[in-house]
Amino acid sequence: NAGVTQTPKFQVLKTGQSMTLQCAQDMNHNSMYWYRQDPGMGLRLIYYSASEGTTDKGEVPNGYNVSRLNKREFSLRLESAAPSQTSVYFCASPGLSNTGELFFGEGSRLTVL
Amino acid sequence: GENVEQHPSTLSVQEGDSAVIKCTYSDSASNYFPWYKQELGKGPQLIIDIRSNVGEKKDQRIAVTLNKTAKHFSLHITETQPEDSAVYFCAASIGSNYQLIWGAGTKLIIKP
Numbered sequence A: 001n002a003g004v005t006q007t008p009k010f011q012v013l014k015t016g017q018s019m020t021l022q023c024a025q026d027m028n029h030n031s032m033y034w035y036r037q038d039p040g041m042g043l044r045l046i047y048y049s050a051s052e053g054t055t056d057k058g059e060v061p062n063g064y065n066v067s068r069l070n071k072r073e074f075s076l077r078l079e080s081a082a083p084s085q086t087s088v089y090f091c092a093s094p095g096l097s098n099t100g101e102l103f104f105g106e107g108s109r110l111t112v113l
Numbered sequence B: 001g002e003n004v005e006q007h008p009s010t011l012s013v014q015e016g017d018s019a020v021i022k023c024t025y026s027d028s029a030s031n032y033f034p035w036y037k038q039e040l041g042k043g044p045q046l047i048i049d050i051r052s053n054v055g056e057k058k059d060q061r062i063a064v065t066l067n068k069t070a071k072h073f074s075l076h077i078t079e080t081q082p083e084d085s086a087v088y089f090c091a092a093s094i095g096s097n098y099q100l101i102w103g104a105g106t107k108l109i110i111k112p
Helices: none
Strands: A004-007 A010-013 A019-025 A032-037 A043-049 A064-068 A074-078 A087-094 A102-104 A108-112 B004-007 B010-014 B019-025 B032-038 B045-051 B056-059 B062-067 B072-077 B086-093 B100-102 B106-111
Touching (some): A019 A032, A019 A087, A019 A108, A032 A064, A032 A074, A043 A064, A043 A074, A043 B100, A074 A087, B004 B086, B010 B019, B019 B106, B032 B062, B045 B056, B072 B086
Parallel strands (some): A010 A108
Antiparallel strands (some): A019 A074, A032 A087, A064 A074, A087 A102, A087 A108, B004 B019, B019 B072, B032 B045, B032 B086, B056 B062, B062 B072, B086 B106
């Protein structure tokens, strides 16, 4: 089945630790996105990748890095985690119908102590 | 910067009644307006969308209306059912590449 898969689902970090969130999509679309979701603030775009080999900053890129490893995979890295990065992270990609619809993974809940 | 305002933040309605959620956007170039439903522990899922060349769109119990002059759009759910309980997000397109700016969300509670 078509979809977006992200790992891990849950992670607890200490301030200053690093980690990478992984995302893979099997819809064969060029574009992929990383969002963060905080209470009362909706979804905010961290980084996106319009095609393999390209990445661009979104609204809230500070403290994050991304890698578009190939067409399927787009990873998000926190080099030195801070409590302000406690959030739920979602990866998304459009479907091949190009209607505008975004398909989301189930989310990665990150807590930074 | 560009933004989308969404109201109310919480909406409680009796089962069977209608629910209306409203959004206002600021970017006059926005031309695509989706609504997503998010259930607990899941990612958002598209339930309906509308483009700027259309004023209204319906899909069974769900409808969206768009007023481009006033820069606002609304989600209407009729004959609400318990499974409609969720958080609903509106969004508006900005720029290219499927980029969206999102409202803060509305928690819809359906009372039995």
